[in-house]
Amino acid sequence: MTQETGNIITLKNVNKWYGEFHVLKDINLDVKMGEKIVICGPSGSGKSTMIRCINHLEEHQEGDIIVDGVILNNDLKNIGKIRKEVGMVFQHFNLFPHLTVLQNCTLAPIWVKKMPQKEAEKIAMKFLERVKIPDQANKFPGQLSGGQQQRVAIARSLCMNPRVMLFDEPTSALDPEMIKEVLDVMVELAGEGMTMLCVTHEMGFAKKVADRVIFMDAGQIIEENEPESFFNNPQSERTKLFLSQVLGH
Amino acid sequence: MNPNNRNGLSRLFYNPTARSLFFQALILGLLLYFVMTIVGNVMTNLHQRGISTGFGFLSQPAGFGISQTLIEYNETFSFGRTFFVGLLNTLLVSFLGVIAATFLGVIIGISRISPNWMLRKISMVYVEILRNIPLLLQIFFWYYVVLQTLPRPRDSLSFGESIFINIRGVFLPKPVPDAGFSFYVALLVASVVAVVALTIWAKRRMRDTGQQFPVFWTSIAILLGTAVIGFFITGRPMVLDYPELRGLNFRGGITILPELIALWFALTIYTSTYIGEIVRSGIESVSHGQTEACRALGINEGQRMKLVILPQAMRVMIPPMTSQYLNLTKNSSLATAIGYPDLVSVFAGTTLNQTGQAIEIISMTMMVYLTISILVSMFMNWFNRRVALVER
Amino acid sequence: MSEFIPKPARPAPATEIGVIGWARKNLFSSIPNAAITLLTVYVLWSVLVPFLSWAFVNADWVGSTRADCTSGGACWVFISVRFNLFMYGFYPEDSYWRPNLTFILLIGFLIWLSIPRIPFKKIGAILALTVYPVLAYVLLYGGFGLEVIPTHRWGGLMLTLVLALIGIVVAIPIGVILALGRRSEMPVVRMVCVIFIEFWRGVPLITILFMASVMLPLFFVGGTDADKLMRALIGIVMFQSAYMAEVVRGGLQALSKGQFEGADALGLSYWQKMFLVVLPQAMKIMIPGIVNTLISLFKDTSLIVIIGLLDILGMVGQALADPAWLGYPAEGYLFVAFTFWIFCFSMSRYSIYLENKLNTGHKR
Ligand SMILES: Nc1ncnc2c1ncn2[C@@H]1O[C@H](COP(=O)(O)OP(=O)(O)OP(=O)(O)O)[C@@H](O)[C@H]1O
């Protein structure tokens, strides 16, 4: 059914609680193949929680999450399958400090996809070139700048050849001049047709690449729209307030 | 479509809940099987050797003497009684050790960061030497080397003809209550109450008027004054029972066994090296910026320690300190190597040999230490929660 | 306006620099301080001088009986006469090369593994953990053409080292499993691990050794009298793995949650996550803790004298009871103390060195 509609990700009435606390309330979302979605909203609104549910870093309690035709339920095989399809980039990079940049990139292809090392390294170098740091391949993550580390993290995810990329505030731990180098890579990636879900407050990025902007508050999706209408003609008061604060200065 | 509709068995296989339930059941099963086998083996073995089981032996007469008893005991008492005699002796040496080790450890820790170079180096050497030598060896050293140099009872070192020290131990006069003793005790209690009241009053006054009151020194004066003056006012309600040399040894008074002294010294010194390091790192953990902030605010050195450094250092120090106290208590079981009658030496030693009931006796002994550990770790959890709350 | 001429730097006053300045600052900064200095110097003097003259100046070093100890100082003859006994116990003299070779090989491996500059660490570690234990067993115990030397003849320092090393090597993997179990999401696994760990940590080693020597035989069919050394080892390993589990737990806790999530997001399985990402990092953090545990274990092995095994302390204790040599406990115990101290002190230095290296490595 999901393939027929051309959706790669479907969230249907997803609900999630942390103990007593209701974090996600009836989330419905369809993501088409190749679509770029930017998610924004105030702190604590559940943005991270939502995209972490998509690759089962968090478990949801009600509703369905379907990724590429695979239902994310209590089935280890499905979870493994989805994680191979979905790449994720974290706010704090989460690179493995005991491995070199190259080893960070080849780890999962070798152990999860059972790829021969030579081939994995060739692919890793290809993606490191794409994020413009092939020369750092044999350094350790601790020896790189924040922007470089984040680009390595992107390359690491790309090495698994994912069909979807999730970004959770990839630039908010970076200094301004580093933000640009990471965003450039992301824009390029978007240009190549990758499906992307991106939590970010970089509104410039949203205007440039997003097909759709989603605004969340208090665990709900309050508004979703094309960037143009979203920024120029927000429907709800809550969105207006948020935008005035984000764009205000 | 098909990955979502796998057949029942494989679905179960990849279901994390099913997997974890299966695995846990497996572990429980194996564990149960293991325990049952052992219990079975133990039963047959005991039967073959003709060793009885159960705790009936606890009420049988022990028939052996114990060199130090804090509660009434002699050969006619039961094996159960030996348990309590041993336990109390363990608690006694642990208590003495904790007090002395804390005292010595704090001195060592402060010396380690003293502005005086000599003191710093000496305390460092003390720590580095003594904590790298096994405790058992230190106990032997005190017992077989140092205490053996003491004179025989006939040539005892004597202090004012009331305290005697010789190879058989230390002999002290024993205070025995006399007429009017209860009145004296009441007086002492009253003075403690007075001190508590004074502290509360001084705190209140300081809160309301800002005036300070030297509570510490006044309290000491009140307590000491009552103890001394009250002693004479109530007509000296205590007489001392002096130790006397009779035959080969002293009789009367309080005897402190050389085994207790050796064990106490060794435990104290060994543990003080660890406590010293805890105190040092506790104080060092409070950043230098705190000291500078105090200086800038004009807080003087004494107040700085009391009001700023120690409260912060304490938080870091108390958990490792408690675990050192626990270690000391457990280490006191080395008593058995020199024959101090602690729980392990009396109960898991002599009593076990007499009855042969290894399972029951060793379990009971272990239970005692486990109970102490659990109580202490409950305290630590409580403390950590409290501290964590304060930090918010 | 006059031109700016920088003033030439003047040397600091003599009270601030040099020996005098140093002494003023560190020894005599105030009156109580000066008093402390003088007092400590006096105490040191009055303790050290008699001790040194007893231990070195007036000591007797050569000879073969107590009659050779005449000068009134320490009688080191007592040690030199029985030195082999203290080192090897009752191990046959013509086979001393076997423990010697075992420990030379061990030292070789330790140098290989503990000095950062030497390459091929992985090969070294694998050899040390697979080939070496078998080799050591054959060398020490016998078999493959070597005469079998039963464990009741092992003793002295050799026994101390054997116990400590086997204890730690076996305890590490068990400790890792227990620590992982303690973090498990399965309540039964978690509970079993917690109880196991807290039980062994809660009781004194002596009671465990008693248990191993009197209770353990009852656990097996027919009450087999398993080797005494073996029984002690089982007790020590149980005790040690509980402590090791806590060291591992500390190492795991030091890792950020991001590392676990990063591995999850890449689709690594639980064991891949642990062995490829988590443990390699945690191990590094844990090494100082492991060395510290080894130090404690090394000191604790001395407790086996209480159940009648003769390690170096036991051998010396036995020698002290020899009627021909009564009266030299100070020499005997000081010798043992010195031996233990050398081992423990050097290990603790190594662990401090590692910790410092780790700290600076992290700060970067
Ligand atoms: N492990 C957890 N346990 C309990 N509550 C949690 C947990 N993680 C998140 N929360 C709560 O869930 C809510 C949503 O968290 P989430 O991280 O998704 O917010 P967010 O929208 O990503 O915010 P931010 O922009 O600050 O990252 C927050 O109120 C947070 O306090």
Ligand SMILES: [Mg+2]
């Ligand atoms: Mg977030």
